[in-house]
Amino acid sequence: MKCPSCSGKLAQMSAGGVSVDVCSAGCGGMWFDRKEIEHFDEQHEFDLEKVLTKKGSTAANASKVRKCPRCTVEVMARMSFDNKNQVEIDQCWMCAGVWLDGGELSTIRSQFKTAADRQKAGDDYVNKAGEAFSAALQRERLSRKIEESHLEEKMNVFQRAILMLVRGLRNNPLE
Numbered sequence: 482m483k484c485p486s487c488s489g490k491l492a493q494m495s496a497g498g499v500s501v502d503v504c505s506a507g508c509g510g511m512w513f514d515r516k517e518i519e520h521f522d523e524q525h526e527f528d529l530e531k532v533l534t535k536k537g538s539t540a541a542n543a544s545k546v547r548k549c550p551r552c553t554v555e556v557m558a559r560m561s562f563d564n565k566n567q568v569e570i571d572q573c574w575m576c577a578g579v580w581l582d583g584g585e586l587s588t589i590r591s592q593f594k595t596a597a598d599r600q601k602a603g604d605d606y607v608n609k610a611g612e613a614f615s616a617a618l619q620r621e622r623l624s625r626k627i628e629e630s631h632l633e634e635k636m637n638v639f640q641r642a643i644l645m646l647v648r649g650l651r652n653n654p655l656e
Contacts, residue, residue, distance in 0.1 A: 482502055482512065482550040482551065483550055483553075484504040484507050484508060484510060484550065485510075485512075485545075485547035485548055485549065485550050485557065485571065485580050486504070486507075486508045486510050486541045486545065486547060486580070486582060487504060487507040487508040487510075487541065488507075489504050489506055489507025489508065490504075490506065490507075491503060491504055491512060491550060492504075492505050492506070496521075496527055497520050497521065497526065497527030498520070499517050499520050499521075501513060501517065501521075502550065504583075508541040508582065508583055509541075509582075509583025509584070510541060510580060510581060510582045510583055511580070511581045511583075511586060512550050512551070512578060512579075512580055513578060513579045513580075513581070514551065514576070514578050515576060515577040515578060516577070517579075518579050518581075519596075521586060521590070522586075522589050522590060522596075522599075523590065523593070523594065523595055523596060523599075525594070525595070526590075541582040541583060543569075543582070547559075547571045547580065549573035549575065549576060549578060549580075550578075550580070551573065551576050551578050552573055552575045552576055555573050555574065555575045555576075557571035557572055557573050557574075557580060558571070558572055558573075558574060559571055560572060562585075562589055563589075563592065563593075563599060563602070563603060565592055565602070567588055567592065568581070568585045568588050568589050570585070
């Protein structure tokens, strides 16, 4: 397979019972097939970066459009790995594989001790986002209510003006 970042050749290595593709001669990035990253993303799990014999010497090109090394034609989507937004991963929507640039696995491993901690942080993030959305929605509703109240006041003033005009015409008809 070809490295999606520097176009070097990916070398297959077995680590922690999983076969992972590494750009050891190029940028030091790693390719994880679907769900393989889950074997390495926590501190207590096998530390893949420690067993790499040669660190990458080519800088990763983050601005390059990256194609999936497995599917070869599918452009990968760039997204944050989790709610801390410290690592941007590249993921293929077709095969669900994940590409990490050199050093990103260490950052991911340092963020949370366990999957439960990561899940809790994600849940907290979603809850806070939900609370912020609810507060914004309440402000919007209040704003609309105030706006409706002002419109109602204007309508009442307009109706009173029309009534006064009609009454005035009855008392003093135009000739």
